[in-house]
Amino acid sequence: MRFKIIPIIITLVFFTIFTIFFKGLKNSNIYTPNIDLEKKIPSLVFKSFDTDVEIISENIFNKNKFYLMNIWASWCIPCREEHEFLMKLKASGKIDLIGFNYKDNNDNAKKFIDELGNPYDKIFTDRDGTSSINWGAYGVPESFLIYKNKIIKRYIGPINSKNLTEIENIIK
Amino acid sequence: MRLLQIFLIIIFIFNLNLLKANEIQTENKIAKNLRCLICQGQSVYDSDSEFALSLKLVISNKIDEGMTEEQIYDFLKSKYGEWILYDPVLSRNTYFLWLLPILIFFAGGVIIVRKFYIKKQS
Amino acid sequence: MASLIGSYSLSFGLLFSFFIIFFSIKNLKNSENLDKKIISFSFLQFFIVVISFLGLIVSFITSDFTNETVFNHSHTTKPLFYKISGTWGNHEGSLLLWLLVLTLFVLIFLLKSREQPKKYRIFTLLFQQIIIIGFFVFLIKTSSPFNFIFPAPKEGLGLNPILQDPALAIHPPILYLGYVGSSIIFSSALAAMVTTYVSKEWAKHIKQWVLISWIFLTLGILLGSIWAYYELGWGGFWFWDPVENVSLMPWFALTTLLHCIIVLEKKGILASWAMILSIATFALSMSGTFLVRSGILNSVHTFANDPERGLFILIFLFLLIFLSIFIFFFFHSNKEKIEINFSWLSKETSILVNNWFMMYFLSVVLIGTIYPIFLEVLTSNKISVGPPFYNKLMLPFLIPFLFAMAIGPRLKWIKSDIQDKLYMFILLIVSFLISALIIKEFDVSFLINTILVSSAFFLFFVTLRDFFIKKFKNLSQNIAHFGFSLLILSILLNNFFSTEVITNLKIGETFKSEKFSINFVNVDQENGKNFKSIVGKFNVQHPDGSIDVLNPELRIYNQPNIVTSEADIKTNFFTDKFITMNYVQNQEYFNIRYQVKPLMIWIWISVIILSFAGLLSILKKRYEI
Known part of the structure; x- marks a missing residue:
């Protein structure tokens, strides 16, 4: 009896391992934080781009409308690609765009805006990248759709036309 | 001999929790225990990505603010998920991870002793 | 054409x-x-x-x-x-x-x-x-x-x-020689079971293949590690990255087999265990290939990955595993009547202890590597398992393991006694004193570290002494254990006494600490065949007044357009001085990483000693433990 049970158990164990590896193959191996979670925005002090005014984040996104907070930098190449979509989004007029200038210097950032247009209603800066970490972001470009001080959607990487339609549908 | 071994292991595990180090060492230690989200597979300490550089700054700021190592881990866990920690905490998800090797060790010991050292009747 | x-x-x-x-x-x-x-x-x-x-x-x-x-x-x-x-x-x-x-x-x-x-x-x-x-x-x-x-x-x-890179040019072929060698062991074990040839003769014959695979695998891992050390620019040589782990697992299995096969050869016991190990070694090599090539794991070492390929290897791997299980249970008749004729203190015991610990280390690495995959599939939670996990689970077990490595080879088959206890005891005390002295002097005051280092020193002294006493008897075994003690010692001391500084410097600036000062003198531009490089010149001044000139590089390759940072390393018998510089977005300064890493070269040397010991036993055509 013992002789027969052991091989069966071992075969079953390996079969389970096989199934798990098989399923594991389908998962992406690149980690992205859970992006569909609704979350209250963190309370942070934001520094304005051209003046030295400091504002607490809750006072930026407090109106009864949608906001898109977009983290960008003039040195970031994908940011150039997504810029036209931001301009389109702004043109729709239903949403406030908040720019968050990441690890940039003011001259280059201004040049970038002058060259490609300014979709932002307000721009804030994050010189050393620490505010972005506190916000839970991880790089440029990255965008957060915010409503009533709550993050309802998060886009890691450049906004594309698909994301644009999605945002337009949400804010309708 | 065996008792001595067990004793040593216990002392060791105790020791692990009593690490004391100065601030920069703590900072480096934390950075080494964090996984970089940009170049996944590197620790934040090893990585030179913008994300990692900023995160190192955040860590040193948090230490200055008086946060403990554990608090910093918790803070980052809440922001980026458990994935960012290289040293998984013992929880429902990781019981097997931590205990299975130890279990295998003892099972191995028992098998060896039973098979070779306890005289069987027959 | x-x-x-x-x-x-x-x-x-x-x-x-x-x-x-x-x-x-x-x-x-x-x-x-x-x-x-x-x-x-x-x-x-x-x-x-x-x-x-x-x-x-x-x-x-x-x-x-x-x-x-x-x-x-x-x-x-x-x-x-x-x-x-x-x-x-x-x-x-x-x-x-x-x-x-x-x-x-x-x-x-x-x-x-x-x-x-x-x-x-x-x-x-x-x-x-x-x-x-x-x-x-x-x-x-x-x-x-x-x-x-x-x-x-x-x-x-x-x-x-x-x-x-030259090291990486020869790293894959060497490593594959090791992996493929294990496939011969696998096939031969299956064949031996089918033809009921599992015997002392078989063990004697397959031992050569075990040794060959083991040597190549050891050297292959070494080359990969050296490469990671100077090329990745972080100054580490082992990151417990999944890709590194998958090469370590067959190594553990092979090392276990290496010891177990001797018992089979000499005493005719442990036959089934040797079969399992032979199968496991190759299965682990293959699953390594699967884990790396399928992209199921996330690693620094990138390979173009493709799930379809992963699926193929996975199915193939498990077909081989099921085939082995089938053969093992239906052909391999365990005829050996185990005559337990050895006592607690015997060579057999010491080899069993080796196998026991080796399997434990293997299981730690295996579980640490694949656990995240299992967890994600079963609960869709994602976690990372990194160096702290491996250190915590492996280091404490290294202590008894090292002691066993020192005492084991001195025991005789069947029944034995620890010879010259007095000497051993003196060596133990000496090791402990030396370790305590080293650890204390540098103020890393952990009891555990002292014990860990002293166990490594103990093995070091015992094997060193045996070179003089035993002369050429069991020479290769003694060299191997000596090499291992040296390896652990260098890794431990390297870990404890490495100093590192990360700082931002502009050209002309100097960084000062109590141990050294780093002066960023200038940068130069140079052209390689397919890259341009920016070479930094750094003067590192030590308290004794001596100056090292270090020239780390930033290379901008033309195709693909990638910037790499090349470390400059000054190596001598005691320490490595390691420097890298990195470009920082939008800033005039460079990010400088300077590390002093003691005994680095001994890590490489000790692994070479280990493989040399393997080579020696092939040449001698017989080896003992």
Whole structure:
């Protein structure tokens, strides 16, 4: 009896391992934080781009409308690609765009805006990248759709036309 | 001999929790225990990505603010998920991870002793 | 043209497998001796795979971009050496290399096993051919190195610059020699079970293959580690990265087998265990290939990954595993009547202890590597398992392991006594004092560290003393254990006493600390064949007034357009001084990483000593523990 049970158990164990590896193959191996979670925005002090005014984040996104907070930098190449979509989004007029200038210097950032247009209603800066970490972001470009001080959607990487339609549908 | 071994292991595990180090060492230690989200597979300490550089700054700021190592881990866990920690905490998800090797060790010991050292009747 | 020849000979090579299988099965029934045709066909198969491989090399040398593999991984401006090494620096080419080594090894096996029973040789060949066919099909179906592109692109995409490196050029071939060697052990174990040839003679014969695989695997891991140390620019040499772990697991299994097979050879016991280990070694090598190539794991060492390939290896791997389970349970009759005639204190016990701990280390690495995959599939939670996990679970167990390594070889078979206890005791005290002194002086006051270091010192002294007492008896064993003690000592001390500084410096600035000052003198521009480089000049001044000039580099490669940071390392027998510089976005300063790493070179030397010990036992044709 013992002789027969052991091989069966071992075969079953390996079969389970096989199934798990098989399923594991389908998962992406690149980690992205859970992006569909609704979350209250963190309370942070934001520094304005051209003046030295400091504002607490809750006072930026407090109106009864949608906001898109977009983290960008003039040195970031994908940011150039997504810029036209931001301009389109702004043109729709239903949403406030908040720019968050990441690890940039003011001259280059201004040049970038002058060259490609300014979709932002307000721009804030994050010189050393620490505010972005506190916000839970991880790089440029990255965008957060915010409503009533709550993050309802998060886009890691450049906004594309698909994301644009999605945002337009949400804010309708 | 065996008792001595067990004793040593216990002392060791105790020791692990009593690490004391100065601030920069703590900072480096934390950075080494964090996984970089940009170049996944590197620790934040090893990585030179913008994300990692900023995160190192955040860590040193948090230490200055008086946060403990554990608090910093918790803070980052809440922001980026458990994935960012290289040293998984013992929880429902990781019981097997931590205990299975130890279990295998003892099972191995028992098998060896039973098979070779306890005289069987027959 | 060369591609075309390569492609045809690859398909042709598969055909030979069927010839070989046909003649082998025929030969099995008919004659007394091994059919000469089988050896001829094996040789032809090897020859044809060589031609195929040469075809790929020639395509790389001539930068023939009608070949997709060449297009994806080469570039006309690449130096010739890296054009050639680029052949196996990618998924397709490296698999072709696997196949090449597989056919080579099976040929060598046939030629070198003349004294073995005919049936056993043929069955080994048959099992080996199953593996070879698997690789042929895998290559041709999912990863052909000879895909044709039309129209031919003018320029290739280039090889990832961090792979353009001498150590990494020879690292894969060496490592594959180790992996493929384990496939011979696997096939031969299966064949031995089928033909009920599991015996002392078998152990004696397969030992050579175990040693060969072990040496190559050890050297392969060493090369990878050295490469990571100077090329990745973080100054570490082992990151517990999944890709590193998968090469370590077969190493643990092989090392265990290496010890266990002696007991089988000398005493005729542990036969089943040796079978399991032989199967496990190869299964672990193959699952390593699966984990790395399928992209199921997330690692610093990138390989172009593709789930379809992963699926193929996965199915193939598990077919082999189920085949082994079947053979193990239905053919391997455990006839050995275990006569437990050895006592607690005997050589047998010490080898069992070795096996026990080795299996534990293996299970730690295995579980740490694949646990995240299991957790994600079962609960969709994602976690990371990194260095702290491995250190916490392995270091405490290293202490008794090291002591056992010191005492074990001094024991005799069956029943023994610890000889010259007084000496051992003195050495123990001396080790402890030295360790305490070292640890205390540098103020890393952990009790555990002292004990850990003293156990390594103990092994060090005991083996060192044995060189003088035992002279040439068990020389290779003693060298191996000595090398291991040196390895652990250097790793530990290196870990404790490394100092590192990360700082931002502009040109002309100086960083000062109580131990040294770093002066950033200037930067220069230089041109390489396929890169431009910015070379920094740094003067590092030490308290004794001596100055080291270090020149780290930033290389901007043309194709692909990647910036790499090249460390500059000043090595001597005591310490390595390691510096890298990195460009920081939008700033005038550079990010400088300076590390002083003691005993670095001894880590490499001790691994070389280990492999040398292996070589010595092959040459001596017999080894003991």
